[in-house]
Amino acid sequence: MIHARINGIRVEVEEGTTVLDAAKKVNVKIPTLCKHPDLPPTAACGICMVQLKGTDKMIRSCCTEITEGMDIITLTPEIVEVRKTVLELILSNHPNACLTCARNQNCELQSLAAEFGIKEELFGKILKNLEIDDSIKTIVLEPQKCIKCGRCIQACQEMQNVWALSFAGRGLDTRIAPAADFTLVESPCVSCGQCAAYCPVGAIYVYDDTAKVWGALNDPSKHCVVQIAPAVRVAIGESFGMESGELKTGKLYTLLRRMGFQAVFDTNFGADVTIVEEATEFVKRLTKGGGVLPLISSCCPAWVDFMEKFHPDMIPNFSTCKSPHEILAALAKTYYALQLNIPPSSIFMVSIMPCIAKKFEIHRSREMFVSGYQDVNVSITTRELVRMIKQTGIDFSSLPDSEPDHMLADYSGGGTIFGVTGGVMEAALRSISSFLTGKPLGNIGLNDVRGLKGVKEARIKVGDYTLNVAVAHGLGNVEYVINKIRNAREKGEEPPYHFIEVMACPGGCIGGGGQPRNINDEVRRLRINGLYTDDSHCKYRDCHDNPQVKRLYAEFLGEYGSKKSYDILHTYYRHRKEYKSYRETEFLGESE
Amino acid sequence: MNSYETLPDQLSTYVNKWKPKKGSLVMILHAVQDYYGFVPKEICFVLAKELKVPLARIYEVLTFYHYFRLELPAKYRIAVCMGTACYLKGAPDNLDAIKENLNIPEGRATEDGLFTLEIVRCYGCCGLAPVMSINGKIYGKLDKKKSLGILDEYRQKETDS
Structure with a gap:
């Protein structure tokens, strides 16, 4: 252990702790801008300067390890002056566009400028005339507002291993x-949106689709329906002063109805259907040689895009099941339309998602138009919904709970844990166990697939089978798992796993790029606990026990994995180019 | 005309020799520029695959060092000195005038392929400040009018020939 002092306060921390983290431990706040708790320090901005007592030496607390006997001072007038100068220099390269900025009132730079009482600009503005890149329609890059903290680069390159974003040029x-000056839509970007989640200012933000939703709600010829993803309900409260992880399902149902939606569905129902289809597919592959193993989950659109671009050799391993919101939308415009005798052309489906990549997924291939129309018309993020709520003036926290439209909304515990890393695996294993042995799984070994470890591996005994499974979250963690499969394949060995779950965002959907900001592992844990609590309170824990799912198959789809199920609920994958120009075709080959 | 879809033998040998060594990217890019006179985009795609380095990292290196050129150099390479002496003697004004006259930012080539514009730091002839060079020939004691006059001379030379 290291013993040191911060502003005279004794602190004892483990070796390797930074001055910044040591200060946090004794409740000394050092301002930060480029440093995010999830990411390694870049030491780009210099706002976290502190002083070694008795010397003139200024050090950056984010990237300096505290050492034995160190005596740190964080609050002399000189330090405040240095920090203020750092801010003034950053502001000299930053446009004064706060009122019309995507991050107005939610900007780390703006908050610091307010805290430091910046009233005038001492340095002349040096602004580069850089074009906005909104080509990809999921995120928007506004480079003029960038403060070069490097967080998005770390997220895109190190955390996600996508390498769509990079630094170009040097100095000013x-x-x-x-x-190579490709636009985002031509780049390898998979729209996970982690860059937008980590950007401290308004340089990268979510492409705004709320106007389309308002437009549809205002159009009397449209029958507007809506669905909410599992992860939304445990995070949206944060934007209204409530605790992370508090379940807001009932309030959301009420809210959406008051906003004018004619039917309120729940993506969790779609997740239940995804699982019965995916578990059926798995059992077929395991017992009847109906395809290759390991089966790889495909409900995360950023992961699907990533695989199609970087790991096309894994296409045969991918589950062909659509993601839950696409399944629900396809059912809304077929099954629900039929039952209520509403033409699918007039149904306008809005998905409310923690996810930015869903904005791309809704038109990614022709299978997303299975009803004859685009199945999901618009996908908006949790943050976009929060803005819409604020525009309506509805007081979210005081809303009563209400019921959804049950036929496409009732859900099992398995459906709700889709929003956390390991949840899809757990829900699938519960159904796989019942399908293989006729008995429920219980809780054997499933703790191994829970939690925030980057790659989780487990052996699960199901009847006569011992299933090797792996769960990865954060795209940077996928490589390890994929390489293990490839190595075994090259050596002609048995595949190391039977089933793999991947979610692109750290923590799974609860940590999605479109979720309320200020994410860190503590917030992730609270949101995860929220969904596991929801699971434990569900009347049915296993997806196939959901009575509405049973009714759906009895009245409409027939058997699990029937021809009709395949026509409506499944999709296919193709090798996509990492880089492409508008003139080129995006696809390198078809695959069934 | 060169095709940039594959590495020529000379570069291929060089790449194979150095690719196991960490940190060899800059050196390999130097070799590419020596070979072609610039670093073609298509070759970067080939290198990304060969070296298993993301294209984004290659371009981070290429755009960091002013030495690398990303376009085929034009017939006449203008290099305006922005070293301290030239700077103080009016080089920024000259540079702006040249940029406006050629209608290109620094680092780019004119559409007719006649001129490229670069910035350099100090030729070591500060007594002549401000200076620029065209294909290595130094022009000194410049002002805006003189700078543009020199460009016109080169244009004239081109129409005459």
């Missing part, structure tokens, strides 16, 4: 851009 000319 440094800017954030895809390589």
Whole structure:
């Protein structure tokens, strides 16, 4: 252990702790801008300067390890002056566009400028005229507002291993851009949106689709329906001063009805259907040689895009099941439309998602138009919904709970844990156990697939089978699992796993790029606990026990994995180019 | 005309020799520029695959060092000195005038392929400040008018020939 002092307060921390983290431990707040708790320090901004007592030496607390006997001072007038100068220099390269900025009132730079009482600009503005890149329609890159903290680069390159974003140029000319001046839509970007989640300012933000939703709600010829993803209900409260992880399902149902939606569905129902189809597919592959193993989950659109671009050799391993919101939308415009005798052309489906990549998924291939129309018309993020709520003036916290439209909304515990890393695996194993042995799984070994470890591996005994499974979250963690499969394949060995779950965002959907900001592992844990609590309170824990799912198959789809199920609920994958220009075709080959 | 879809033998040998060594990217990019006179985009795609380095990392290196050129150099390479002496003697004004006259930012080539514009730091002839060079020939004691006059001379030379 290291013993040191911060502003005279004794602190004892483990070796390797930074000055910044040591200060946190004794409740000394050092301002930060480029440093995010999830990411390694870049030491780009210099706002976290502190002083070694008795010397003139200024050090950056984010990247300096505290050592034995160190005596740190964080609050002399000189330090405040240095920090203020750092801010003034950053502001000299930053447009004064706060009122019309995507991050107005939710900007780390704006907050610091307010805290430090910046009233005038001492340095002349040096602004580069850089174009906005909104080509990809999921995220928007506004490089002029970038403060070069490097968080998005770390997220895109190190955490997600996508490498769509990079630094271009140097010095004053440094800017954030895809390589070789490709636009984002031409780049390898998979729209996970972690860059937007980590950007401290308004340089990268979510493409706003709320106007389309308002437009549809205002159009009397449209029958507007809506669905909410599992992860939304445990995070949206944060934007209204409530605790992370508090379940807001009933309030959301009420809210959406008051906003004018004619039917309120729940993506969790779609997740239940995904699982019965995916578990059926797995059992077929395991016992009847109906395809290759390991089966790889495909409900995360950023992961699907990533696999199609970077790991096309894994296409045969992918589950062909659509993601829950696409399944629910396809059912809304077929099954629900039929039952209520509403033409699918007039149904307008809005998905409310923690996810940015869903904005791309809704038109990614022709299978997303199975009803004859685009199955999901608009997908908006949790943050976009929060803005819409604020525009309506509805007081979210005081809303009563209400019921959804049950036929496409009732859900099992398995459906709700889709929003956390390991949840899809757990829900699938519960059904797989019943399908293989006729008995429920219980809780044997499933703790191994829970939690925030980057790659989780487990052996699960199901009847006569011992299933090897792996769960990865954060795309940077996928490589390890994929390479293990490839190595075994090259050596002609048995595959190391039977089933793999991947979610692109750290923590799973609860940590999605479109969720309320200020994410860190503590917030992730609270949201995860929220969904596991929801699971434990569900009347049915296993997806196939959901009575509405049973009714759906009895009245409409027939058997699990029937021809009709395949027509409506399944999709296919193709090798996509990492880089492409608008003129080129995006696809390198078909695959069934 | 060169095709940039594959590495020529000379570069291929070089790449194979150095690719196991960490940190060899800059060196390999130097070799590419020596070979072609610039670093073609298509070759970067080939290198990304060969070296298993993301294209984004290659371009981070290429755009960090002013030495690398990303376009085929034009017939006449203008290099305006922005070293301290030239700077103080009016080089920024000259540079702006040239940029406006050629209608290109620094680092780019004119559409007719006649001129490229670069910035350099100090030729070591500060007594002549401000200076620029065109294909290595130094022009000194410049002002805006003189700078643009020199460009016109080169244009004239081109129409005459």
